[in-house]
Amino acid sequence: MSDTSQPLYAAREPVFPRRVKGTFRTLKWWIMIVTLAIYYLTPWIRWDRGPNLPDQAVLVDLAGRRFYFFWIEIWPHEFYFVAGLLIMAGFGLFLFTSALGRVWCGYACPQTVWTDLYILVERWIEGDRNARVRLWKERWSFRKARLRLTKWTIWLLIGLATGGAWVFYFADAPTLLRDLVTLNAAAVAYSTIFILTATTFIFGGFMREQICVYMCPWPRIQAAMMDNDTLTVAYREWRGEPRGKHRKKEGAEKLGDCIDCMACVNVCPVGIDIRKGQQLECITCALCIDACDDIMAKIGKPRGLIDYLALSDEPLERAGQKGKPTWKHVFRTRTVLYTVLWALFGLAMVFALFIRPEIDMTVSPVRNPTFVTLSDGSIRNTYDIRLKNKHGEDRLFELAAHGHPAYDIGLEGVGGQLVNVPSNETRLVRVYVTVPADTAPAGADRTDLRFWVTDIANNERADQNTTFNGKGN
Amino acid sequence: MAEKRLDEATGQHTTGHSYDGIEELNTPLPRWWLWCFYITILWGVIYTIAYPAWPLISGATAGVLGYSTRAEVAADIEAHEAKNAALVAELVAADLPALAPGSDLHRYAIARGSSVFKAQCSQCHGSEAAGAKGYPNLNDDGWLWGGSMEDIVYSVRHGIRNDTDDDARWSEMPAFGEMLEPEEIEAVVAYVEALPSGGTEGLGATVYEDNCSSCHGEESLGDREQGAPNLTDAIWLYGGDTDTITETVTNSRFGVMPAWGQRLSEEDVRSVSVYVHSRGGGE
Structure with missing residues (x-):
């Protein structure tokens, strides 16, 4: 080792930001109030969906595999909405970064918002910059310990509220709060709160800018999206x-x-x-x-x-x-392009949301075997039909097979054409369509078949095309 | 290795690594980062002591916690079986023909039966019970030995034409190639082929009357007591063309099914029977 060797690490230079007043500070206070209010209060908004569905406006129901957002309900097969939102978030960040640089980092990033809040508490307890520098240099005393403990306690409470609010997005908030307080909640709820409390406390209280400088990949990526016109x-x-x-x-x-x-x-x-x-x-x-x-x-x-x-x-x-x-x-061209792309995705998603069918039916023809010959020579095809009921009440559906007058439809096991689908459930029914031996679909290779499903209560209808396989197949 | 030196432009030291004259600056990590490294190293050491880790010549160190994925799977299976114990007991005691479609027990029996079928029966009958030449299609409504729930349970439990179960369903069609003249066989095959449209008169009818009707019946509707197929319907186990029927009459057929009662548990025999019965042909 030569004399030019250095230590393996660099100790953090503590930062003591001084209080400041002005336009941007005011704007940042408002953004902090709004974003934190959205984060902490959203799980408590109620939204009536009917008797059998949760009445929480925003809820990620992992066990039931549903995402509720006010009047929108997303099932796992509609996950593309989430992908679309992520793409929109991506274009939004491109737009803001190319126009205003690291505006996300400066104003809206949770790390910034919570650090700001923690610094506010710090200033409130320990005083402004000069007092804090003095306190930092001071030897440990009763006063220093008292100030530090007060600050850390408030930080911990904020961290606890942060971790606590997070878990409310995944379960009915009032029930979960009661369970948490009475120690009846699931272990995963407590461990999530613990981890998020700890990360909030450490990231906001002690790591602060170190997160941005050393751990976050975003500053590096953003640098690539800025140009000479970026403010x-x-x-x-x-x-x-x-x-x-x-x-x-x-x-x-x-x-x-x-x-x-x-x-x-x-x-x-x-x-x-x-x-x-x-x-x-x-x-x-x-x-x-x-x-x-x-x-x-x-x-x-x-x-x-x-x-x-x-x-x-x-x-x-x-x-x-x-x-x-x-x-x-x-x-300029770039920002206009980003805005247009962002808006196109948004419009496409709104459009997709509105044309979502009220009755969700998927038909998968059973192709093993492609058809069954019955003893009287008639030909039978089997279809697996999934019916989803997104409503808060049970629904009674009638199934019908159209396309050829000979189609005879019956549900496996029970016969008939009526299917009751309980609220908020998917029901898989196996359906047989049979034609007599001397009819055209029995001898043909394939014949068109269309399933109709009708909600008995309100005559809402959906259909799905498939084929009927005959002996020619 | 080049000399470590102070880089004047940046005020930082170099690492001493030099590649074609390009040197690398030594940018020190934050202290907490270094500590994270040390903690992960410590974690790694503890982990290899606690969990199975180090490969040995045969096997690996077991770890002081005694954890293994295999044991976890075994515990999982045990937990599932414990959860299903009540349903299994109910299934073993149930009156199967009275089982209501759509009931919890019925759905459990079908789900369990489907797994049993895929593991034990699909090799011959196909994964969706569609059968193959010589192996009956279980989706249709033609049954050699009967399609009621009791008949199916019996066939599954005792099997067909096997040597291991004294109660196995048993019948044997003679090889008529040794007993009849070729033209007689030709005539009876033509007679059988014409059965769906009412049959024919003449030699074929006589040969059938003398040799076949005792099992397949005067009306050729078969006999489930002997597993004799109905010859008038549209279902052919081995094939309904002239060559195949000629081969069947000449050499006979001898399909065998094991007695699953000797290999499977009672709940598995019952559930697979419910599954087969539910496939669209059960009586």
């Missing part, structure tokens, strides 16, 4: 430099607008200096913009020394011209 948080170096503090000293007129007050650095939740240019760590939370605007107002300079900027504007601004208007950066 991102940047420092107008040509306006700010050379930076300097002493405004009244001689030669101060040569200085730029940056007074090197470190406000932008102190508020940064990832602990970088935005004036060094774009960095992998930057989540574009825009708090440095707020911090700098505040200072600029105080020293009587125009706002926007740090601002949402596009790289393509830099040469223009350096030459003393105005950059392109914001809408021109946002409104």
